[in-house]
Amino acid sequence: MKQKLSMLLVMLYALILIVSPVSAQNVSAIEAYQTTGNYMVTKAPNPTFGNEWFIIALARGEYKVPKDYYDKYYDNVVKHVQSVKGELHSRKYTEYSRLIIALTAIGKDPTNVGGYNLVEKLSDFDKVVWQGSNGAYFALIALDTWGFELPKTATTTREKLIQHILAKQLPDGGWDLSGTKADPDMTAMALQALSTYKDRQDVKTSIDKALNTLQKLQQANGSYQSWGVTNIESAAQVITALSSLNIDVSKDQRFNSTFNSFFSFYNAKDGGFKHALTETAANGMATEQAAYTLAAYNRLVAGKTKLYDMSDTKKQPSTPEQPNKPAPPTSKVSFKDVQSHWAKADIEAAVARGLLKGYEDNTFKPNNSLTRVQAVSILVRALQLTSTSSTPFTDISAYNDETKREIAAAYEANLLVGKSNKFSPSSPISREELAVMLANAYAHQTGKAYTAAQIAPLKDIAQLSEKSQQAITFLYNFDIAQGADGSFHPTNSITRAHAAKMYVNFLKVVEQ
Known part of the structure; x- marks a missing residue:
C-alpha cells in the first residue's frame, strides 16, 4: 500500500512539473531576455x-x-x-x-x-x-x-x-485611452513618460496617485487584466514603468508578486512569451513587450540609464561641461528655460563659475538628469584635482583622455564609492551617490571626515548605510541640500538644477 502511495505521489509531482508555467524561480530575467532576443532576431x-x-x-x-x-x-x-x-x-x-x-x-x-x-x-x-x-x-x-x-x-x-x-489623469488615479476607469497599460505608459520629471512636485503627486491605483488594480497573484483578459502586456508595461521610476519590482512589496506573475507567461518551448496563459505558443507582440520590459529591468539592476534615456548612445560620450578648466567668470548668464525656475539663481551662479554650461540654443535643460561622469568632471574641475595613475574601471574606454584623467583624479582622491571595476559613466547619479561623493570631497579638502552626533531628521534615510546617512547629514547640516517634505529621496536621480544648487552650496562650505 505504501509503495503504491509513493508511486502515486511521484506521478502527481511529475504531472505538476509538466503543467506548471515557468516561473521566476527557474528562469532569470537575464536568461529570459536572451531567449526572447533569439526569438525576435529569428522572427x-x-x-x-x-x-x-x-x-x-x-x-x-x-x-x-x-x-x-x-x-x-x-x-x-x-x-x-x-x-x-x-x-x-x-x-x-x-x-x-x-x-x-x-x-x-x-x-x-x-x-x-x-x-x-x-x-x-x-x-x-x-x-x-x-x-x-x-x-x-x-x-x-x-x-x-x-x-x-x-x-x-x-x-x-x-x-x-x-x-x-x-x-x-482620471479621478481614480489612472489613465485610459477614452474610458473613465483606469487601464493598467495606459496608466503605466503615462508613468514612463512622466518618469523623467518625477522630481517636479506636480508630477510627483500624479505619480504617487497612479502607483496607488496600479497597486489596487492587481489581481490576487499580482497579474493584471485589460479588456477583461489577464495578459502579460499589462504586467510588462507596469514593470517597465516601475523600472523607469527607479523602482526594483522584485524588491518592492507592493509589486513583487507582479514580477513572479510576469514569468508565468514565459514559454520555455520557443523562448518567447504568451499573451494569455491559455495560449500554447509565444506571441510576437507579447514577446516584444516582455523583451523591452526585461531590458528595462536589467538596465535598472545594472545601474545603467533607463530604457528610454538614450544619452548613452550618442556618438560623443564626453560631458557637455567639457573644457579642462572652468570658463572665465561672466557678469551675467541667463537661459530662456530657467527664467521662472526655482533654481534660477543657483544655475546662473554655477554657470558663472564654469561648473556647468548651457546649450547652444540658449537653454539649460534644468530637469535633465546628471550622469555619473558629469558629476565627477564638475567636482574634479572645481577642486582642481589631478591624477598620477589610471583607474581599475573597464567601462570608460570610449571616453577621451581628458575625461579619463578626471575619473582617475576622483578615484585617487577617494571621492568614488564601491570597489567594482565598473564605473557606469553614463548612468544618472542618484542623490545618495552625489551626497557621498561631496562628503568624500569635503574630507579630502579639509583632511577630516565630517561626523555628526545626530543623523538628519529625514524620514527616508534610516535604512541607508551609516556612510550614506552621515553624508546626507553633512549636506543637511551645512545647508547644501535639505530634501523636500521631510524626505531626502536618496534613490532619485539628480537633475541639472539640483546639481547646480548643491555644487554652489558645497563650494561655499569648502572655500570658507
Missing part, C-alpha cells in the same frame, strides 16, 4: 520599418545581434522614409515617436533620415495628440531620448505635453 532576420519595438528591445538590452543587423534596419528605414517623402502617417503621430525612439536606441540621428527631419514632425501639438493621450506619452519620450529641442515656431513643448498628460 525578423531582415528588420525594416515596423519592427521598431524589436529593435528597441534588442538594442536597450544589448543583445548580441548578427553582424550588420542594425545597419540593415537603418538602410531599410531610410528607403521607406524616402519612399513616402518623410510622411509616415497623416494622423498617427506615434509612428514618428516610435521611430525616433528606435533610431536613438541604435545611435542613429532621427533629425536626418534620408534627408528628412523626423523630430520636427512632432512640432504640431494638435496632430501629436489627435489619436489620444498615448500620442503625448510617446512624443515626450521621443523628445527626451536625446534631449531634442523643437523649432521656436512649434506649438508642441515639453511643458505642454506634461500638462496634457496630467490633465488626462
